[in-house]
Amino acid sequence: MARLNARGLLSLRGAVLPLGALSLWWMVTSLGLVRGPLVVTPVQVVAVPFLDASGRELWAALGTSMARVLAGGLIGGLIGLTAGYLTGLYRLAALGLSPTVHSIRQVALFAWIPLLTAWFGNGEATKLVFTALSAFFPLFLATEQGIRQVPRPLVDVASVLNLTYLTRITKLYLPAALPSIYIGLQIAVLSAWIGTIGAEYAIGNGRGLGSFIASGRDQFRMDIVLAGVITLAAGGVLLNSLATRLSHALSPWTKDLR
Amino acid sequence: MNAHLTHAVVIRDLSRSFKGKTVLDHISLDIPAGQFVALLGESGSGKTTLLRALAGLDDDAESKGHYSRPDNVSVLFQDSRLLPWKTVIDNVKLGLRRPDARAAAEAMLADVGLGDKATAWPSTLSGGQKQRASLARSLLRAPALLLADEPFGALDALTRLRMQALLMRLVEHQRPTIILVTHDVDEALLLADRILVLKDGHIAEDHAVSLAHPRHQHQTELSLLRARLLASLGVEAGNL
Ligand SMILES: Nc1ncnc2c1ncn2[C@@H]1O[C@H](COP(=O)(O)OP(=O)(O)O)[C@@H](O)[C@H]1O
Ligand SMILES: [Mg+2]
Numbered sequence: 001m002a003r004l005n006a007r008g009l010l011s012l013r014g015a016v017l018p019l020g021a022l023s024l025w026w027m028v029t030s031l032g033l034v035r036g037p038l039v040v041t042p043v044q045v046v047a048v049p050f051l052d053a054s055g056r057e058l059w060a061a062l063g064t065s066m067a068r069v070l071a072g073g074l075i076g077g078l079i080g081l082t083a084g085y086l087t088g089l090y091r092l093a094a095l096g097l098s099p100t101v102h103s104i105r106q107v108a109l110f111a112w113i114p115l116l117t118a119w120f121g122n123g124e125a126t127k128l129v130f131t132a133l134s135a136f137f138p139l140f141l142a143t144e145q146g147i148r149q150v151p152r153p154l155v156d157v158a159s160v161l162n163l164t165y166l167t168r169i170t171k172l173y174l175p176a177a178l179p180s181i182y183i184g185l186q187i188a189v190l191s192a193w194i195g196t197i198g199a200e201y202a203i204g205n206g207r208g209l210g211s212f213i214a215s216g217r218d219q220f221r222m223d224i225v226l227a228g229v230i231t232l233a234a235g236g237v238l239l240n241s242l243a244t245r246l247s248h249a250l251s252p253w254t255k256d257l258r
Numbered sequence: 259m260n261a262h263l264t265h266a267v268v269i270r271d272l273s274r275s276f277k278g279k280t281v282l283d284h285i286s287l288d289i290p291a292g293q294f295v296a297l298l299g300e301s302g303s304g305k306t307t308l309l310r311a312l313a314g315l316d317d318d319a320e321s322k323g324h325y326s327r328p329d330n331v332s333v334l335f336q337d338s339r340l341l342p343w344k345t346v347i348d349n350v351k352l353g354l355r356r357p358d359a360r361a362a363a364e365a366m367l368a369d370v371g372l373g374d375k376a377t378a379w380p381s382t383l384s385g386g387q388k389q390r391a392s393l394a395r396s397l398l399r400a401p402a403l404l405l406a407d408e409p410f411g412a413l414d415a416l417t418r419l420r421m422q423a424l425l426m427r428l429v430e431h432q433r434p435t436i437i438l439v440t441h442d443v444d445e446a447l448l449l450a451d452r453i454l455v456l457k458d459g460h461i462a463e464d465h466a467v468s469l470a471h472p473r474h475q476h477q478t479e480l481s482l483l484r485a486r487l488l489a490s491l492g493v494e495a496g497n498l
Contacts, residue, residue, distance in 0.1 A: 153339050156315050160333045161395075163353040171352065175343040253343045253379045 040223040045230070048223045054216075055224055061212035062231055065196050068208065069239070072131025073192035079132070080139030080188070081181070087140075088147025089173065098144070105137050109195065113202050123206065127199040134195030135188040142184020146177025175251075182247040189243045193236050209235070266291040266403055266435035267312070272323035273459075274307050274316065281307045283459030284323065289452075291402075294429075294436045296446035299456035300491055305439040308456065309333075309405050312437070328402035328435075332395075334409040338388035340380040340395075347376040350395045366394045370424060386417040390424070397428055404429070406438045410445070418442075422449060426471065443487050447480045448473050455490050463490055 022042060028034055029041040048055035083101070086093040112133060113126070120126040150173055158172050174181075200210025209232055216224030248254075267289040274282040281304040289295055299305045310316045312325060313333050340349045351363040367376050370390040380388060389409060396404060410418040422445060429436065440446055446453045447467065455463035465487075469479055488494070 153335070153337065154341065156333075157335075157339045157341075158353075159315065160313060160331070161353045161399075167353055171341065171344065175341070178343070251343065253381065255379075 037220060038222045040226065044223045045226045048221075048227045049231075052224075054219070054221065055227060058209075058212060058224075058227060058231060061207055061209045061228075062235065064207045065200065065209040066235065068127060068200075069131055069192050069196040072128045072196065073135040073189065075128070076132030076135035076192065077139045077185075077188055080136040080184075081143050083136075084140040084143025084145075085147055085169075085173070085177075088144040088177070094144075101137075101140060105141075109134060109137075109191075110198060110202070113199065117203065122203055126203065127196065127206075127208070130199040131192050131196045135192040138187040138191055139181070139184045142180045142187070143177060146180030146184075147173055149180065150176040178247075178251055179254075182243075182251075185243050185247065186240060189239045190236055193232075193239050197232055264291050265289060266293075267325065267327045267437075269312075269325040270323055272308075272311060272325055274304070274311055274319045274321055276319055278320075280459055281319075282311070285460055287454075287461060289435055289437070291435055292433045294449060294451045295438065296450035296453045297437055297439045297456060298441070298443065298446055298453060298487060298491060301441065303456045304459060305456055306407055309407050309437065309439055312403075313405050330399065330402045332397065332399050332401035332404050332434075334392060334396045334404065334406040336408045336411050338380070338385075338392035340388060340391055342380055345377050345379060346372060346383070346391050349380065350391060350398055352395065354398065363394070363398055366398045367391070369428065370394045386413055386421065389413060389421060393421075393425065393428070397432065400432055401434050404434045404436045406436065408439055408441060411441065418445075425449070443484055443491070444475055446487070447484055448475070453483070453487065455487065457490070463487070 026042045029039055030043075049058040050056070083097060087098045087101075088094075112130060116126045116129055120129055154172060154176065158168050163172070196208070197210040197213075200206070200208035201214050202210075204211055204214050209228060213225055213228035213232070216222075216228060265288045267287070269285055269287040272282055272285045273280065285308070297305050297308070307316065307319065311319070311321070312327055313331060315333075340346070341352070344352065347360070347363050347367060350367060351359040354363075356362065364373070364376060367373055370393055372387060372390050372394065375383065375387065375391070380391070383391065393409070410421045413421060426449065438446070438449065450467055453463070453465045453467060454461050457463075463486075465483060467480075467483065469477060473480065
């Protein structure tokens, strides 16, 4: 293993607080300082996805939620990207679309769930639509913003060089809007993840990390609930790093600026 | 002037104003094909406005009059305006739909001394190198008219001299009509066939410079014209 240098040590500072909390939890529970049906040790939480019959459902639940967040996120994200592109570039689209979207956005995201279940029922459709909606807003706003901020001097160049419409989109507007779109993507990915889990949790039926946590709660299985919550956080970190990698891979010219 | 000379640029009664403030006031001007015109004028005199009008980039101005010019126009800006997300060579051949665009761009880059920078990102180039790439992008299109707005204005003195020589070498064969906006009287004297001074919205002076190239700053004909141009720009020569 590589020797720890000063920078590596510094980056470990951030781990002090969580590690401290973890040791405290471990000490308090294994020494029997607190007791009760809801008190579980860290070891139990780590073991439950492997050793317990109900706990093992976690993996399938995680897979389902991931598939759901990718499918719903892709649909909502693409619609957000397209709509944001149109309102960012065209006055007419901005006048027709932006006010509506901006006011709908004021509705708290989870307030949509009753409405969506009324429209789409208690099944897969509602969860997908809700996930899509969660990804839509951040990407819509970021794309609209990014396209509006394309520097005028570069637009002049495009017009002087007689670029075709397609070339303008692919070589000027989209790349220029990318930094803003990337920020939107990071937010959208997390928002879609929370949206997926939230919809599963609120609707309760079917497979998924949200329903897994909800059923653990109903059975008073604190170890299952905690394992689910930790997986939820890890899933968020994973999706976030995927979004960052995608952003970097798609914008190699920023390599020296990072 | 010879009546049957073909004019590349014909401007008639061209006026431009912004929010009622007149910047160009009934300008008329004929430029023969292949002529190298330098356009001088104090800051704010409307040089950029005239160039942008000819480039078709002034839809925010109130416009009157008309002009004709070739379809194939290139514009060289003071800042290189390379797309940061395209490599140097992709910038140079941007929008070109010739099948040999890449090879032609490579040759043009070699010509401006950037043969080894083809796949570099613009952010890694120096100011002079960026402007070379921008020049390559403009000339690769073999424009009939080159509009240049203080293209060397932001470069250091040595780099500017090199760029001037490079420009002269490159346009020697293509022979486009050139309108070069500059605030540098010596640049105008060394490069141009004709020097215009823009003042109060119209062409206040129009001088032919017939001296052969290469020229030297200390040639008598140039010294006389320099004093005159500086005076019309509000600088008395010999006061420095
Ligand atoms: N887009 C614009 N909107 C408003 N005023 C402008 C615009 N472009 C130029 N002007 C004004 O027109 C005048 C001439 O500007 P410009 O052509 O840039 O001068 P120069 O290039 O000779 O320095 C200036 O007073 C400037 O403020
Ligand atoms: Mg100017």
